[in-house]
Amino acid sequence: THFGFKTINAEEKETMVKSVFDAVASKYDVMNDAMSLGIHRLWKDEFMNTLNPVPGSHLLDVAGGTGKEEEKIKEQSDISFRFIDKIKSNPYYLPNPHPGQLSSTASLSSSAIVYDINQAMLDEGQKRAIQNGYTKTSDPSIDFIQGNSEQLPFEDESFNCYTISFGIRNCTNIDVVLKEAYRVLKKGGRFMCLEFSQIPNPALRFAYDQYSFNVIPILGQMIAGDRESYQYLVESIRKFPTQDNFAGMIRQAGFKQVTYKNLSFGICAIHSGWKL
Ligand code: SAM
Numbered sequence: 001t002h003f004g005f006k007t008i009n010a011e012e013k014e015t016m017v018k019s020v021f022d023a024v025a026s027k028y029d030v031m032n033d034a035m036s037l038g039i040h041r042l043w044k045d046e047f048m049n050t051l052n053p054v055p056g057s058h059l060l061d062v063a064g065g066t067g068k069e070e071e072k073i074k075e076q077s078d079i080s081f082r083f084i085d086k087i088k089s090n091p092y093y094l095p096n097p098h099p100g101q102l103s104s105t106a107s108l109s110s111s112a113i114v115y116d117i118n119q120a121m122l123d124e125g126q127k128r129a130i131q132n133g134y135t136k137t138s139d140p141s142i143d144f145i146q147g148n149s150e151q152l153p154f155e156d157e158s159f160n161c162y163t164i165s166f167g168i169r170n171c172t173n174i175d176v177v178l179k180e181a182y183r184v185l186k187k188g189g190r191f192m193c194l195e196f197s198q199i200p201n202p203a204l205r206f207a208y209d210q211y212s213f214n215v216i217p218i219l220g221q222m223i224a225g226d227r228e229s230y231q232y233l234v235e236s237i238r239k240f241p242t243q244d245n246f247a248g249m250i251r252q253a254g255f256k257q258v259t260y261k262n263l264s265f266g267i268c269a270i271h272s273g274w275k276l
Pocket of ligand 1: 017062063064065066078079086115116118121147148149150163164166167170171172
């Protein structure tokens, strides 16, 4: 146990994760803003700037479900929308006039698949995609598919990019998730993960622990009416491997040129690896 929280087994963890995200789907982004003071948006921007996808890229965003957001920030919601915005801002971007078919012009279709175990989290994202004019036949296209990150319903070598943002921590067998990521990526494809991490500086880590163990469960109670779920989230962050250990796991799955970058003193980290 850590700070008096009980340790849970794998099965309990799966049930817990499911109920956490069922409970928080509609308050998800509000809670993220409250907990991180809005900084999670900057982390996601940095993540997409690092990935820097080019037109013609096909993304699989795993654990990509999302909750409701305020009207004004709809376009900047999550990884797949940022991916599309980034591609559209590329000077070589040319929309395909006939989505779904090879184009006679220099245009290349791009696509994103948002994949999540929780249908409620997917439904929110899909509503927002349609509001923004994206469907599975538009270009760029977005599709929403439900399933477990440990068993992807896609063929080998299907995607150029695999992203998982604040999702891998909740998965039961991280090594299986990484193996699946490796399998579905094309050669030359890139794995990128954004996740809460461990602050290396002891004084900062102490301050952060005080905040997360004392303040976050109370925010969870006040905003989402759910203290337990947020206690669980805090606990799961502390149990996640350090940056170096996680980089080792990514290498173990077969990825090359594995690197990471700390964000906000290591509150978060971006890990990257290539299938070469
Ligand atoms: N990627 C989004 C973001 O960055 O804001 C959402 C992250 S949210 C904290 C975690 C998501 O992981 C939830 O939508 C949850 O349903 C999903 N999830 C948890 N376990 C999963 C699994 N085994 N397979 C696929 N998705 C999973």
